[in-house]
Amino acid sequence: MTTSEHADPRPNLRAGPDEQSGPSRRSVLLMAGRAASLAATSSAAAQPAPSETPPNTTTARVRLVVNGKEQQLELDPRQSLLDVLRETLDLTGTKKGCNQGACGACTVLVNGRRITSCLTLAVMHDGAEITTIEGLARGDELHPLQAAFIEHDGFQCGYCTPGEIMSGVACIAEGHAATPEEIQFWMSGNICRCGAYPGIIAAVVDVAGRT
Ligand code: FES
Ligand code: FES
DSSP: OOGGGSOOOSOOTTSOTTTSSSOOHHHHHHHHHHHHHHHHHHHHHHSOOGGGSOOOOOOEEEEEEETTEEEEEEEOTTOBHHHIIIIISOOTTSOOSSSSSSSOTTEEEETTEEEEGGGSBGGGGTTOEEEOGGGTSBTTBOOHHHHHHHHTTOOSSOSSHHHHHHHHHHHHHHTOOSSHHHHHHHTTTOOOTTOOHHHHHHHHHHHHHHO
């Protein structure tokens, strides 16, 4: 048996990359790169193109009488009354605060009853009469409670004010405004982050005493 028949089975660590048996470091890196780019291509292909998103074709016909004006609307049934007022009818006086029923900024009257419009769907009020802050004044003449808010300094930033006024109007109409404590209780769902409560209560007391 010659020396050449007893070849050393260990890898030749002195040999250059191309001389070693098995894949070279360069070819392993190239293969890994190709595999990564193939994976990226197939994952992109799995995502639906924007145009493939199924369109929302379901709409509902809803008739609302908003501030005395009839509105025939074709609405997405998932739209809240607040979003329809603000975004469809451009009545942005009604404010979106928490959008989850906790602050009262979105208070409007539906058939004379105050509700938080962020918590109700517009389609649920087909045929209803809605009053928003824009519907209170008579031309240039402010509603007495709007005027009283100015007179009694019932606001600072003003963000909660439309909801406070709508709630105050309903509170007086409900007969829940006999005392400041009663007003505090029945308007406790309307939050004023500026803390303008003394002026708000004074304004409601003032108007309630005149009606
Ligand atoms: Fe509706 Fe706050 S925005 S309760
Ligand atoms: Fe600013 Fe009420 S006036 S939140």
